[in-house]
Amino acid sequence: MSTTRLFLNLLDATGLPIRSIPLTRPVSTIGSGPGNDLSISGEGISACHLRMERRGEQILCEGVDRGAEFLHNGKKIRKAVIAPGEQLRAGGYILQPGPRLDAPSSDASELQHYRKLHEFCRELSTDSGLAPLLDKLLEKVLEVTKADRGFLVLMEEGRPRVVSARVSESRNIVDTDGQISDSIVRKVIETREPLIVSDALNDSLFQSADSVVNLKLASVMCAPLIDRGKLLGVLFAGNNRVANLFTQVNLDVLTVFAAQAAMILSSAILVGELKDANTRLRERLETQAFGSLVGDSPSMREIYRKVEKIAGADVTVLITGETGVGKELIAREIHRRSPRSKGPFVGINCGAIPENLLESELFGHVRGAFTGAVATRPGKFMAAHGGSLFLDEIGEMPLQLQVKLLRVLQDRTVVKVGDTRPEAVDIRVIAATNQDLEEMIREGRFREDLYFRLNVITLRLPPLRERDRDILLIANYLLRKIGEEYRRPNLRFDAAAEAAMLRHGWPGNIRELENRIRKAAVLSGQVILTQADLELDNRDESPVLPLAEARERFEARYIDEVLNRNGGNRTKTARDLGVDPRTIFRYLEKKAGR
Numbered sequence: 162m163s164t165t166r167l168f169l170n171l172l173d174a175t176g177l178p179i180r181s182i183p184l185t186r187p188v189s190t191i192g193s194g195p196g197n198d199l200s201i202s203g204e205g206i207s208a209c210h211l212r213m214e215r216r217g218e219q220i221l222c223e224g225v226d227r228g229a230e231f232l233h234n235g236k237k238i239r240k241a242v243i244a245p246g247e248q249l250r251a252g253g254y255i256l257q258p259g260p261r262l263d264a265p266s267s268d269a270s271e272l273q274h275y276r277k278l279h280e281f282c283r284e285l286s287t288d289s290g291l292a293p294l295l296d297k298l299l300e301k302v303l304e305v306t307k308a309d310r311g312f313l314v315l316m317e318e319g320r321p322r323v324v325s326a327r328v329s330e331s332r333n334i335v336d337t338d339g340q341i342s343d344s345i346v347r348k349v350i351e352t353r354e355p356l357i358v359s360d361a362l363n364d365s366l367f368q369s370a371d372s373v374v375n376l377k378l379a380s381v382m383c384a385p386l387i388d389r390g391k392l393l394g395v396l397f398a399g400n401n402r403v404a405n406l407f408t409q410v411n412l413d414v415l416t417v418f419a420a421q422a423a424m425i426l427s428s429a430i431l432v433g434e435l436k437d438a439n440t441r442l443r444e445r446l447e448t449q450a451f452g453s454l455v456g457d458s459p460s461m462r463e464i465y466r467k468v469e470k471i472a473g474a475d476v477t478v479l480i481t482g483e484t485g486v487g488k489e490l491i492a493r494e495i496h497r498r499s500p501r502s503k504g505p506f507v508g509i510n511c512g513a514i515p516e517n518l519l520e521s522e523l524f525g526h527v528r529g530a531f532t533g534a535v536a537t538r539p540g541k542f543m544a545a546h547g548g549s550l551f552l553d554e555i556g557e558m559p560l561q562l563q564v565k566l567l568r569v570l571q572d573r574t575v576v577k578v579g580d581t582r583p584e585a586v587d588i589r590v591i592a593a594t595n596q597d598l599e600e601m602i603r604e605g606r607f608r609e610d611l612y613f614r615l616n617v618i619t620l621r622l623p624p625l626r627e628r629d630r631d632i633l634l635i636a637n638y639l640l641r642k643i644g645e646e647y648r649r650p651n652l653r654f655d656a657a658a659e660a661a662m663l664r665h666g667w668p669g670n671i672r673e674l675e676n677r678i679r680k681a682a683v684l685s686g687q688v689i690l691t692q693a694d695l696e697l698d699n700r701d702e703s704p705v706l707p708l709a710e711a712r713e714r715f716e717a718r719y720i721d722e723v724l725n726r727n728g729g730n731r732t733k734t735a736r737d738l739g740v741d742p743r744t745i746f747r748y749l750e751k752k753a754g755r
Contacts, residue, residue, distance in 0.1 A: 167220075167245060169199060169213065170262045172255035173408035178262040179254075189213045190225065191256065203252035203409045204357070205230075210251060213258065219244055220258050231256075253357065253409050295325045298422050299396075303327055305418065306382065306411050308398035314346060315386075315394035321346060324394075345383050349395050355384040355419075357412045380407045384419040388427040396422070453490055455638045456631040459721030460623040464491070466729070471618050472498035477570065479555075479615045480593040482622030485672030488593040489553060491620060496549040501589055504548025509541050512557030520562055521578050524569075530579025542575045542586050549589045555615065556596035556607060567611045590615070625667040625674065627714070632662055632674075639675050640690070643682050652682055655689050661697040720748055 167184040169191075182189075182199050189198040194208035207226035214221040224230055224239040232250035233241045243249070245259035299313045313325040344366075349356050358366075358381040378399040386393040396419050400407075454461070471478060472495050480488045489508060496506045514522050521530075525540030541550060552558075558566065569575050570590060574583035592615045601607035625632060636654065644652040654662075667673055681694035692698070720738070724745075727733045731749070735742040 166261075167215070167258055168261040170257045170259065171199065171201065172248075172257060172262070173410060174253050174255065175408070176255060177408075179408075179410060181261045184213065184215060184220075184258060187215055191251075192225070201252065201254055201409070203254065206252035211249075211256070216242070222249060294426065298418075298426070299325045299327055302396055302398060302415065302418055306398050306407065306415055308380075308382070308400050308407075310378075310400070311396070311398040312346075313394065313396060316350075316392060321350060321394065343397075345381055346395055346397060349383045349385050350392065353385050353387060353392060355382070355412050355416045357382050357407050357409065382407045382412050382415050384412070384415045386419050386423040386426065388423040391427070393423055393426060395419075454487065454494060455635050456628060457634065458623075458628045458630045459718065459725045460627060461631060462725050463721060464620060464622065467618075467620060468495055468498065471495065471620075473500065474618075475500070475589055476617045477589070477615055478591045478618050478620060479598075480591065480620045480622065481598075482593075482595060483624045483670055484595045485670035486622040486624055487671050488595075488622060489551060491622060492549070492551045492591040492593065495591060496551075496589075499549070499589065501548050505545055506549050506551065507541050507545035508551035508553060510553045512554035516559050516562075519559070520565070523562070524565070524575045524577055526578035527580045530577070534579065537577070540575065540577070542569065542588060543584065545588045546586050547588075549591055552590060552592040554594060555592040556594040556598055556601060560606070560608065563608045563611050567608065567614055570611075570614050625670040627718070629663065632667075633659055635671060636662055636674060636678065639678050640682070643675075643679050647682055649682060649688075651688050653689055655691055657692045658690055658695055658697070661692040661695065665697055717748070717752070720745065 168181040169184050169189060170181045171179045173179055186198070190209055190212050191197055191199045191201065192208050192210040193200065193202040193206045197209060207229045209225045210229045211231060212223050212225050214223070219242050222231065222233075222241050222243060230237045230239055230251075231241075232238075233243065233247075241249075243258070246257065249256040295313050295315075299311055303309070303311050311327050312323050314321045315324050316322075345356065345358065380400045382398045384396050386395060396415060398407075398415060454465070456462075468491065478492075478495060480491055482488055492508070493506060496502060509522060511519065521534075521538075521540065523540045523542060525538055525543055526534050527537045528534055552566075569586070572583070573587070574585050576583050598607050598612050598616075602609045602612060625635075636659075640652055640654065641650075644650045662674075669676070677695045677697070678690075680696075681690045685691075685694040687694075720734070723734050723737055724731070727737065731745045732742050735745045738745075
């Protein structure tokens with residue numbers, strides 16, 4: 162043997178060669194750590210488990226780490242001198258120094274495993290629903306590991322539940338609701354480490370396990386499904402005919418499959434949850450939306466009630482509220498529910514058009530009326546004939562045009578710029594502003610007679626910060642709409658993002674909310690949008706209000722809520738709140754005068 166080159170052969174528990182390394186150095190080490198000459202892992206294998214020192218024709222084998230042992234001739238020892246050809250056992254492996262033993266086409270075996278893994282990933286990646294994915298996963302695992310029965314167990318509310326099984330006798334270890342009772346599965350769940358029981362019927366720890374006793378399993382493997390630190394469940398494979406069927410190599414294959422499956426299943430579960438959430442959101446929107454408007458707060462329900470009443474009355478409406486609260490949406494909803502709904506809805510922003518062009522835009526002009534007027538053109542009033550005209554930011558209209566607008570509202574006729582002939586128009590005017598027109602009247606910047614002509618009925622839209630119940634509802638509605646627009650239908654918010662949205666004061670109201678969500682949807686590469694994606698931090702909190710003002714706001718919201726519960730019945734509301742009915746009447750009068 163002195164002229165024979167020595168190798169250290171690694172064999173599985175059944176004696177089949179796995180790999181070989183040359184013993185060219187005086188001392189070689191074996192263990193689970195990366196610095197060893199032969200790196201192996203398994204139960205009972207320490208970081209530096211064993212050293213082998215060549216001494217002529219013999220080899221000194223010695224355990225290195227504390228407690229490191231191996232089997233020689235069936236006995237546990239820490240040190241022995243052996244000759245080439247003799248075998249040692251450690252951690253489910255056989256170690257045999259001597260001539261090289263050829264592993265049975267290990268490259269081909271590894272290639273086959275890769276092919277199976279590729280097929281497995283390709284099939285799991287199809288959008289065929291969660292249940293078919295789970296069945297396909299278990300089918301492939303049993304095919305690759307040569308097991309004849311197995312379970313796929315997922316954690317549901319902290320408890321393991323069998324969701325797929327490939328064994329008819331599973332009723333013996335699975336409750337009617339799918340709950341599994343098995344010590345092997347519990348061990349893997351507790352440790353989050355893969356486990357192999359080579360001779361289950363004679364294993365002192367697990368020979369009484371339910372799966373071993375009831376299914377008479379001889380060989381068992383179990384691997385955890387973990388994705389980003391979260392335990393999703395376990396894969397369980399067993400065989401009832403052959404002891405020592407599974408080796409560390411088989412467990413490694415199962416572990417790789419489990420790791421890949423965990424990522425895909427995690428995505429599948431998330432997609433399923435998002436689909437369910439979207440379904441619930443759609444159902445909620447159907448019950449809590451008013452046409453194109455979204456909201457279920459008492460203040461918005463009061464707005465909806467007023468819109469339903471005034472839509473059929475052909476009167477001028479003035480919509481007030483901060484910028485970005487959705488004044489145009491309300492105007493469109495009034496038009497949509499009115500007898501004029503089949504006619505045009507024409508809008509113009511009085512603050513976005515230069516003063517010298519606004520008159521022409523509103524009333525039209527004749528050819529030659531001014532430089533550049535090469536043809537006669539009707540204005541917005543004529544374009545809205547038979548329908549509704551929405552005058553946004555009416556407070557920005559110059560005083561000289563306010564006079565002409567007042568005449569149009571009184572006479573229902575318009576005169577084009579450069580013309581003298583009045584033309585009749587049949588329109589409904591809906592105006593909107595974010596300014597205090599009464600204050601502008603006192604300052605001489607808005608005509609009082611025009612204000613009273615516009616202010617036949619006033620709708621005040623509350624800012625978003627006064628609609629706590631609606632913020633997340635609107636945010637999720639916008640996220641779904643934006644996600645469909647950018648082909649990212651699975652977007653959702655995490656809990657911290659939702660909390661931050663509730664804290665934020667929203668000075669830009671719904672327009673600001675939509676802009677933040679749109680920006681986050683474009684720039685974030687993740688499915689779940691965070692507080693940082695929305696660029697909201699803990700400082701974005703509503704300002705601290707004086708106690709009297711805070712109390713007044715709370716009382717107003719609470720009265721609105723009770724009124725809503727009672728269908729607007731003021732007497733019953735007063736009785737429920739334990740106040741004089743005149744208190745409720747005064748509150749409503751004050752609210753109407755805002």
